[in-house]
Amino acid sequence: MARRSGDTIEAIKARLNIVDIVRRYVDLRQVGDRWAGVCPFHQETKPSLSVHPEKGFFYCFGCQASGDLFDFYCMINGLEFRQALEELAREAGVTLNDRPDPQAAQRQQERRACLEMHSLAQSFFQRQLESAEARQAREYLEARGVDETMQDYFGLGYAPEQWQALCGHLQQSGYSPQKGVTAGLLSQNKKGRIYDRFRGRVTFPIHDLGGKVIAFGGRVIGEGEPKYLNSSDSPIYKKGAHLYGLYQARQAVTQSKEVLLTEGYADVIALVRYGFTNACGVLGTALTEEQVRRLAGLARRVTLVYDGDRAGRQAASRSAEMLLRQGVQCRVVSLPDGEDVDSLLQGQGAAGFQRYVREAEEGLSFCLRVLRESGVAREILRWATEFLNGLHDSTWQAYFLPRVAAGLELSETELRRAVDGNREAKTSGGAQQRGQRLERTSPGQRDRELLHFAISFPAYTKRLDVLGLDHALATERGRQLWRKIQAFSREELLLHLDEGEKRFYIQSELDPIPAERERLVWEGIEQFLHRTRQDEKLHEMRTALKKAQEAGDAEEMDRLLQAYTDMLGGLNE
Numbered sequence: 001m002a003r004r005s006g007d008t009i010e011a012i013k014a015r016l017n018i019v020d021i022v023r024r025y026v027d028l029r030q031v032g033d034r035w036a037g038v039c040p041f042h043q044e045t046k047p048s049l050s051v052h053p054e055k056g057f058f059y060c061f062g063c064q065a066s067g068d069l070f071d072f073y074c075m076i077n078g079l080e081f082r083q084a085l086e087e088l089a090r091e092a093g094v095t096l097n098d099r100p101d102p103q104a105a106q107r108q109q110e111r112r113a114c115l116e117m118h119s120l121a122q123s124f125f126q127r128q129l130e131s132a133e134a135r136q137a138r139e140y141l142e143a144r145g146v147d148e149t150m151q152d153y154f155g156l157g158y159a160p161e162q163w164q165a166l167c168g169h170l171q172q173s174g175y176s177p178q179k180g181v182t183a184g185l186l187s188q189n190k191k192g193r194i195y196d197r198f199r200g201r202v203t204f205p206i207h208d209l210g211g212k213v214i215a216f217g218g219r220v221i222g223e224g225e226p227k228y229l230n231s232s233d234s235p236i237y238k239k240g241a242h243l244y245g246l247y248q249a250r251q252a253v254t255q256s257k258e259v260l261l262t263e264g265y266a267d268v269i270a271l272v273r274y275g276f277t278n279a280c281g282v283l284g285t286a287l288t289e290e291q292v293r294r295l296a297g298l299a300r301r302v303t304l305v306y307d308g309d310r311a312g313r314q315a316a317s318r319s320a321e322m323l324l325r326q327g328v329q330c331r332v333v334s335l336p337d338g339e340d341v342d343s344l345l346q347g348q349g350a351a352g353f354q355r356y357v358r359e360a361e362e363g364l365s366f367c368l369r370v371l372r373e374s375g376v377a378r379e380i381l382r383w384a385t386e387f388l389n390g391l392h393d394s395t396w397q398a399y400f401l402p403r404v405a406a407g408l409e410l411s412e413t414e415l416r417r418a419v420d421g422n423r424e425a426k427t428s429g430g431a432q433q434r435g436q437r438l439e440r441t442s443p444g445q446r447d448r449e450l451l452h453f454a455i456s457f458p459a460y461t462k463r464l465d466v467l468g469l470d471h472a473l474a475t476e477r478g479r480q481l482w483r484k485i486q487a488f489s490r491e492e493l494l495l496h497l498d499e500g501e502k503r504f505y506i507q508s509e510l511d512p513i514p515a516e517r518e519r520l521v522w523e524g525i526e527q528f529l530h531r532t533r534q535d536e537k538l539h540e541m542r543t544a545l546k547k548a549q550e551a552g553d554a555e556e557m558d559r560l561l562q563a564y565t566d567m568l569g570g571l572n573e
């Protein structure tokens, strides 16, 4: 598993302190040479999360979540390792040199310049909001109850109604207009003329989770189209990858495990103004998978707040579907017709809004209702099969299928048939993904797949044994069959199998895994067995650790924690 390149990792760790990173999400208190706080990965109020800056790792005595800076960042943001590495490297100003890449240094420099330009733009816009020209903008904000405290909290600003204001400001700091275009702050027309992208607009900075401004949204004051305008994609900002207000909301979200997800800037600010500090917004696109992963890392449940009109219902239903597919619980608050978040809060206050939240409809039943109201029969069946086959973990079908069938008044058998017919054999992806797929498969099904392989390719018997298939099989019946396969020759074997085993064995022989898939399937199994063995060892260590903690044996705890992190480190190499 060559997922890390040592030097880069060490360089990042040398520059970023794990305590500083964890603190962004969790209140930490110093206890001796470690820090303690409430664990964001399971629900409780005791400070069971322990962060050790010297050793550079964290450990939770409640849920056993543990690891280093990268593990924490991946888990809390729902990122793959590679993404976390890139983000943290960027933050630390470390160049990723795991692949020889002559352009990497240049890209790194470009990103740094973009961040610097955004920081310049942010203070420029904030200063402009104080200017005489921004009177209308200030009135606009105040009329919506966005007072100075809120303006500061979200870093709101004003882009003057001029073509060259920011452009000139950036040039004074040595940034050419062309660089401003790359950063997404300036625009260029067909004739090559470069001008301010945001003009006569209130500006809403978009932050990354480290608190750096990476893009802007702008709301036009008075007439003008479009009403809202966002930065274009740049080396530091990709549409659909971020959520508005998540930086400000992150602590409230990790503590409550709940997030209020709404459509726009104004909604987020209104919610926070009324005390719903765990609100964030999707930034003008449909909710993306990347955004869902970010939310899933922080929250256990997402409450969608959308307008009650047809367009709002459709958008909410798409978002709910996306969340459910990724295994995130969600529910939907439908606002009454003609109301938006702001007007509802102004009219009925926080308590009034809270009532709507309490009456929120569970995500799946909301999706099914919207579908029933708007869909034709064929449409409904298509949605159902795609939804069920799109589930991140195919074992969830057992949970969702009967509910979808009931909600759409379809027979379960019929729906099951449609789903099976529509599924494509999932043989693509790398060995690691195939290994992970095995992990996610239900234990009984997995045992059958592992044994099917063993029977299809007897040449692997020895290797499967060495890699510990016996331990990896989850069912007693599976282990029993495996022991018999090892103990007897093909000729003797059938005499020793019971009826069920015999049926399975013969079926597997008659319908073996095709030879052309041998390598693919084997790689997945190898990965899976490898992981299972490591998990077992880690589990043993955690048990010992827990015992040491209960016994108050500080020395033993220290020794075990050290061994534990060494082992985690080894896993990652």
Ligand SMILES: [Zn+2]
Pocket (backbone or CB within 6 Å): 039, 040, 041, 042, 048, 060, 061, 062, 063, 064, 065
């Ligand atoms: Zn925990």
